[in-house]
Amino acid sequence: MALKNIFYYLCGIVFLALAKLKNVLMGYSSPKPFDVSEAEKCIDYDIGVVDHWLRQLADYTKGEYSIVGKSVLELGPGSDLGIGLYLVSKGCSQYNACDVNNLVATVPESFYDKFLARLAATSAEVDIPALAEQLKNARTGQPSKLRYVVRDDFNIVSAFGRSSIDLVFSQAAFEHFDDIEATVSQLSEVCKPGAVLVIEIDLMTHSRWIREKDPNNIYRYPGYIYNMFWFRGIPNRVRPLQYKAAFERFGWTDITITPLRKIEDREQAYSGMAKDFTDGESQMEYLTVMLCARKQ
Template identity: 40%
Template sequence: MNIKTVKAGDVKNNKYHFIGAVFIILNYLRHRFFRYKTPRAFSVNEIERSIDYDFKVVDSWIEYLRFYSKDEKPLTKKVVLELGPGPDFGAGLILLALGAKKYIALDVNKLAFSSPVKFYEKLFERLKERYTNCNIEHLKETLSKCYKNEYAEINYIIDKSFAISKIKEKVDVVFSQAAFEHFTDVEKTFIELSNVVNQGGVLVALIDLKTHTSWIRDRDPLNIYRYCDWFWNTFKFKGSPNRVRVFEYKDMLEKKGWVDVKVEPVAVVEEEYLKKVKPRLNKKFRNMDSSEMKTLGFLLMARKK
C-alpha cells in the first residue's frame, strides 16, 4: 500500500503556535454563528471535480475491501452503511451500481440534498459509460424516492446526535471517508456499530489525523496537537477534530470485540519536521512514540466477531 510522505517546509514553532490558535478561535466562532456547510475543500457546484472525487473514494474503498476480505465481489447483495456521506449521494449510487443491495447514509447535517441537479445528470452519464450493465433508470427512480423520503435502496438518516441506533436493519459493510476524526465520541460510535453490524461484517474507514484548516495544515500539519486540553476544549465545536490517535482507534475496536483489526498508514510526515515540532507539542502528544505521531492519515479495517 502506497504511503505518502508530507513535506512541511520550514518549521516556525512560535509563529505557527500563535497563528494556529487564532485559526482555532475563528473556526469556533464561524461554526457557532454560521454552522457547518462545507465538508469538502471545493464547492458542490464543481460538478466534474465532485464526480471524480466520488469515483476515487469508492474505487479506494473497493480496493481496500478486496485487500482485506480477499473477495473479488465484496459488495454483491450487501447492505452498506456510510458514516458522514457529505454533500451528495454519488458514492451511494456508485455502490448500488456495483451490486450493493442497499445504501444507508448517516449524518449530523442535512448536506446531501445540496448538490445541483446537473451533478446527478452528469453522474448517471458517467455510470452508464463505466458500468454498461447497470440499470440507470432504476438508480434514477431510487434517487427520486430518496428525495421524497420514500423507502428505497438509499436510506438517508439525519440525526443531530449521530445515533447509529436509529438504523433499524443489520449492516454488512461500513465505509467512512475522513469522518471518524470529527466524531465527538468515537468509543460510543464503535459500541453502536457493534449493535447494527452483522457477524462477519467489515469496517473500512480512512481517517485523517492532520490539521484541517487551510494554509496552516500545509505548513504545520501537526498544529492541532500543540495545544493543551483546556484551550482545545474551550474552542472545540461539533465536527472539530477529536485528536484521537491511531493506537486509540485500534484499542477501542478490539475492546468492543472486533477482530482482525488492521491499521495501515496512508500519509506520514517527514522525519525532519517531526523532530523539530514534537518537543513543542502538548505533553500527552509529545510523550507518544514518534512512530505514532508521524502518521497523518491511516486506513482502519476490522471485522465484527
C-alpha cells in the same frame, strides 16, 4: 526549531479562532474543498473515494469479499449521495448513510443527472433508469436502496436496527465524531457477525493553509486551550491506537491500521506537541490512516 514552534503555535490559535467563528456564524460548512456546483470534480472525488475503499477492502480480505448484495453503512457521507449511487450501481443491495448535518439537502438535481450520465458512459451494465428511480425515491422520502438519515444524536442503532449491516465505510469523518466509544459500541450492534469495516481517518489539522505547512498543528495545544475553541465537528484529536483500543473493546478483530500519509522525519512529527501527544503511542508521524476491522 523553537522559533518555528512558537510561530506555528500562535498561527494555530488564529486558525482555531477563525474556525470557531466560522462555525458560529455559518454552521457546519461544506466538507469538500470545492462546491457541488463543480459537479465533475465532486463526481471524480466520490468515485475515487469508493474505488480506494474497494482496493483497501480487496487487500484486507485478500480478494475474498464481494460487495454485491451487501448492505452498506457509510458514516459521515458529506455533501452529496454520489458515493451511495456508485455503490448501488456496483451491486450493493442497500446503501445506508448517517450524518448529524443535512448537507445533501441543497444538491441540485443537475448534479445527479451528471453523475448518472458518468455512470452510463463508464459502464454499460448499470441499469440507469432503475438507479434514477432509487435516487428519486430517496429524494422524495420514499423507501429506497439509498437511505440517508440525519440524526442529531447520531444513534445508528435506532436508525438502522441491530445486525443489519454487512460492510461499513467512512471517509474523513471519524475524526469529527463526538464520542468514538459510543459510535464504535453502536457499530458493533448494527453490524452482523463477520461484517467488515474500512474507514479512512484524517488525523491532520483541517484548516486549509496551515494543514499543509504544519499538519500536526492541532496537537500543539493542551486540552484546556483546544477545548476553548470547541464546536461540534472540530477534530477530536483521537489517535490511531485509541481507535484500535475502542474497536477491540467492542468485539472487533483483525484490526489493521495503515498509514496513508506520513511525516517521514519522526523528530519533526513530535516537535512542539502538547504533553498528551509526546509519547510514541501517539504515532504523530501518521497524518492519515486506513483502519480495517472485522466484527466477531
